[in-house]
Amino acid sequence: MSMLQACLVLSSLLFCVGLAGALARSNTILVLLGIELMLNAANLNFIAFWRYGPHPGAGTGVIFVLFAIAVAAAEAAVGLALVIAVHRHRKSVRLQDANSLKG
């Protein structure tokens, strides 16, 4: 198993952990955290391909990860604000309870 493959295996395992968590839990915050984990697993891939790819001199992988981190931060902020807003209306953080568009 080459180093690149090892990194890819690590990232896919992390992705699966995030996926299982996001599907199994019903707490909105935990679902969001599972999605964050999946995003991070994708970032691991970028770094692995940058490091072991044919052109490590080009910083494309690194720059893509930087942008992904920025977008993930925005996503987390908006997502958690939504969680708080839903909790205020429904008094619940379960995903099943947020089932109508009218607050």
Place this chain on the structure above:
Amino acid sequence: MSVVATDSFLERAPLLFRDWIVGHFPVALQWLVHHLLTITAILTVFGLFFAFTTIAERKLLARLQNRLGPNRSGLPWFRTLKLWGLTQPFADAIKAITKEDIVPAVADQVLHFLAPVVIVAFSLLGFAVLPFGRYLIPVELDAAILYFFAAGTATELAIFMAGWGSRNKYSLLAAMRALAQLISYELPLILSVVPVVLVTGTLSTRDIALAQGGWTWGVLPHWHVFTPWGFAGFLIFLVAALAESNRSPFDLPEAESELIAGHLTEYSGFKYALFFMAEYFGLTALSGLGITVFLGGWQAPCAFLEFIPSWLWFMGKLAGMIVFFIWIRGTLLRLRIDQLTRLAWQFLVPLALLNLGNAAFWALTSGWTGPLALARWAISAAIVIVPFFLLGRRLTAGYAPRTYRYAA
């Protein structure tokens, strides 16, 4: 950076000592010994610095409040030797270690234990990238400034762990306050350093310190604090650093008159001491960063004072900063939480952003000479001072001058 033999002996002394010790070990182990020695040196120097900061703080605060402060402790078996109470921190340490360690029965045992460990470990990490002298920099990193701020983020988590893990209302309130405060002030803290990065064009602390070398006419140092944007940045940095290290007047998380001791309420003995240690380490590291970034790092203020080794200059400036912080603690009153966050978001962040533009102006006009240099200074100063007064007036509008109804 290799040591140049033309430097004075004192300048090279720490390095020569290190190489002498490392030379006694087999070649395979030398890198390990090298790093272990660096770590030991930092722990020893800043451990002692912490100890004497506590006694200096107690004595200075006492003087500011017109009392004497601790002056009794001396040495056992040497009763005749009066030491002005300078051995007080060691007595305190022995007391803290021998005290009973109480953990509340309902506390979250793991988090309650982890919080002091995490906070001390991470508050020490910041020291790794500070240039303590011309050749004394533990780790040379390309992105040192970023590393410094990244290392500091874990203290917020540790305070939260302490506050939540104690399962105590006061602790939890303190944790919420700490989170709000630290998030709010992280922004001006980082934004105040960004102008320096912009002008010097590097994130490495070594290069930032080097960039401030040289003097005009041999007496006026080229420190960043002596430029309009640097001065404004330094002031913002000072305020934000005070808030980041939970020092008075921003010590809301442990406001003893409101929250008993905040997140420290359920801690006793050595763990309590660890929190204090981490607080002082954090303050010292932030002061060190401020010195490196704004106050010229290890550079001497005048050309003819260069014979004093650079690490002595750094430690001297560090001591000066600490005394300044103690002075502020003895002078200013604690803020309310809404005043605190308002100060950060409505005043410091806009000013810091404007200051960033100011630094960009400074970097673009670096070619201006003669009378244009004066214009450069005037414009740069105006960019800082005018918004300062406008914002200040707008935010304090409606507050009449203070009247004293019951005092003369």
Place this chain on the structure above:
Amino acid sequence: MSFALLLIALVLLGSAAAAMLSRNLIHSALLLTGAWAGIAAFYLWAGAEFVAFAQVLVYVGAVSMVVLFAVLLTRQGATAAPVEFDSYKRVVGSIITAGGVGGVLLGAIFGTPLDVPAAPSPAALTVRQLGLQLMGPYAAALLIVGVILTVALLGAIVIAAVDKPEDPAP
């Protein structure tokens, strides 16, 4: 297979799995912060210093704080009631789904001939090079990310704010 990578993988996967299994929301959030720090350690190991520090600064410093705030603001009642799993059916279903996805991914990884020339450790990307690239070819993307972040910040404030008349000035 280097020992350091194995260690990082163990810590990373362990804390991520524990976070997803924990019945205590705060523990979940803190364990996940540990997982994010582990990812930063992976970046350090791979030689991407700048990204590693950015990861710590953004995730350990900012996102974890927001998560903790959200947990505290949405707590049910005074006690920290454990967050139970919904039903065994759902848990088993999710594990089967994740296992299937993982199987497909692993099959793809091991089935693809990844005979990239093992590049000798690349010339480390300095911060200066990174900055020049960000400000040069990627300047438009940087601007767009800045706009996205600002919009997200404002949107989050608008969504989370309580719509009630502002109390009079202190």
